[in-house]
Amino acid sequence: MTGEPIVGDAAFWQNLYQQGSDRWELGRPNPSLDAHLARRPPPPGTVAVPGCGRGHDVRFLARRGYQVLGFDFVPEVIRVARELAERERVDVTFEDRDVFGLAEVYPRFFDGVWEYTCFCAIDPARRAEYVASLAGTVRPGGWLLGCFFPLRGVSAGPPFPVSTHQVRRLLAPAFRIERAFPPLRSVRGRQGREWMVLARRTGA
Numbered sequence: 001m002t003g004e005p006i007v008g009d010a011a012f013w014q015n016l017y018q019q020g021s022d023r024w025e026l027g028r029p030n031p032s033l034d035a036h037l038a039r040r041p042p043p044p045g046t047v048a049v050p051g052c053g054r055g056h057d058v059r060f061l062a063r064r065g066y067q068v069l070g071f072d073f074v075p076e077v078i079r080v081a082r083e084l085a086e087r088e089r090v091d092v093t094f095e096d097r098d099v100f101g102l103a104e105v106y107p108r109f110f111d112g113v114w115e116y117t118c119f120c121a122i123d124p125a126r127r128a129e130y131v132a133s134l135a136g137t138v139r140p141g142g143w144l145l146g147c148f149f150p151l152r153g154v155s156a157g158p159p160f161p162v163s164t165h166q167v168r169r170l171l172a173p174a175f176r177i178e179r180a181f182p183p184l185r186s187v188r189g190r191q192g193r194e195w196m197v198l199a200r201r202t203g204a
Contacts, residue, residue, distance in 0.1 A: 007121060007122060007123055007158055010073045010074050010075070014074050014075075014076055014077075025053060025054065026056060026187060027056070028056055029056050029057050029059075029060035030056075030057055030060075030116055030147065030187070031183075031185040031186065031187060032116075032147045032183035032184070032185055032186060032187075032194060032196060033057055033060065033061075033114065033116070033145075033147070034060065034185070035183065035184035035185040036145065036183070036184065036196065037061075037064055039184070040198075041064065042112050042143045042145060042198070043111065043112075043143070044065050044066060044111075045066065045067070045110075045111025045112060045142075046066070046067040046068075046069070046109065046110050046111050046112075047061055047066045047067065047068045047069070047110060047111065047112045047113065047114060048068075048069055048070075048071065048102065048106070048109075048110045048112075048113045048114075048134075048137060048138075049061070049068060049069070049070045049071065049113075049114050050071050050099040050102065050113070050115065050118045050134070051071070051072060051099060051117060051118030051121060052070030052071055052072050052081060052094065053072060053077055053081070054077060054080050054081050054084060055070045055081030055082075055084060055085060055092065055094060056084075057070075057114060057116065058070035058081070058085070058092050058094070059084065059085055059088060059090045059092060061114065062090050062091060062092045063090060066112075068092045068093070069092070069093045069094070069095060069106075069110075070092065070093070070094045070095070071094075071095050071097045071099055071102065072094070072096065072097075073096060073097060073098045073099070074096075075096050078094050078095070078096045081094045082094050099118060099122075099130065099133060100126070100129060100130065100133050101133070102133050102134070102136070102137040103132070103133045103134075103135070103136025103137045104136075106137045107136060107137065108136070108137070108138070108139045108140070109137055109139070110137050110138050110139065110142060111138075111139060111142045111143070112138065112142055112143040112144065112145065113134050113137070113138055113142075113143070113144045113145070113146075114145050114146070115134070115144065115145070115146035115147070115148075116146065116147045116149070117149060117159065118130070119146070119148060119162065119167075120148070120149055120150065120158065120159035120160050120161075120162050121158045121159060121160075122160075123160075124160045127166070127170055128170055131170045131171060131174065131175075132174070135174035135175065135201065138201045139201065140201050140202065140203040141200065141201060142200070142201045143198065143199065143200055143201070144171070144175055144197070144198070144199045144200075144201070145196075145197070145198050145199075146167075146196070146197045146199075147183055147194050147195070147196050147197075148162045148164075148167050148194065148195045148196075148197065149162065149190055149193055149194045149195075150162060150190070150193045150194075151163065151164070151192075151193045151194065151195055162195075164180070164195055167195070167197065168180075171197070171199055173202060174201065174202060174203070175199035175200065175201055175202065176199060176200045176202050177197055177198070177199045178198050178199060178200055179196075179197070179198040180195065180196065180197045180198075181195075181196050182194065182195065182196065183195075183196045
């Protein structure tokens with residue numbers, strides 16, 4: 001039995017938000033993203049953030065000069081993300097949209113994607129489908145920057161455990177990994193359980 005009947009339902013996540021059980025919520029931009037952009041920022045362009053939640057990383061990327069679209073399928077959290085962006089006067093776009101359909105709506109549209117905690121939140125049986133959706137929405141030569149977590153699972157999930165081997169296997173051949181390394185900074189309690197990847201979309 002997979003987690004899809006639960007984690008594939010927006011109501012499941014809405015309930016976690018309402019209960020305050022959104023322990024993935026940092027309340028700020030991800031430190032691994034911050035540290036990477038400070039040293040080796042990807043080229044400027046239009047960036048997708050799937051599973052964006054309240055949009056902290058979306059607003060952070062926008063402040064660094066990227067044109068950013070954040071996607072989540074929980075209407076209430078998208079509403080909050082828009083309110084935060086408006087309050088902070090950050091020009092970003094948020095859409096209430098299932099990440100598995102991104103390639104159909106935005107084919108080869110994005111210059112890059114930032115992935116964090118969406119890969120580990122979906123049903124593991126649909127990870128190949130998720131990567132295919134990302135591949136379809138990134139233009140050839142575009143980039144995927146991801147911080148994959150957790151390398152060691154402590155529960156049945158979500159978050160569902162991730163392995164470096166699986167990430168490499170699923171990204172190929174649509175993405176060519178250029179760099180893979182432990183993030184320079186991790187959230188407290190996640191040190192040693194995150195893996196940063198910079199990959200390039202292959203094809204013409």
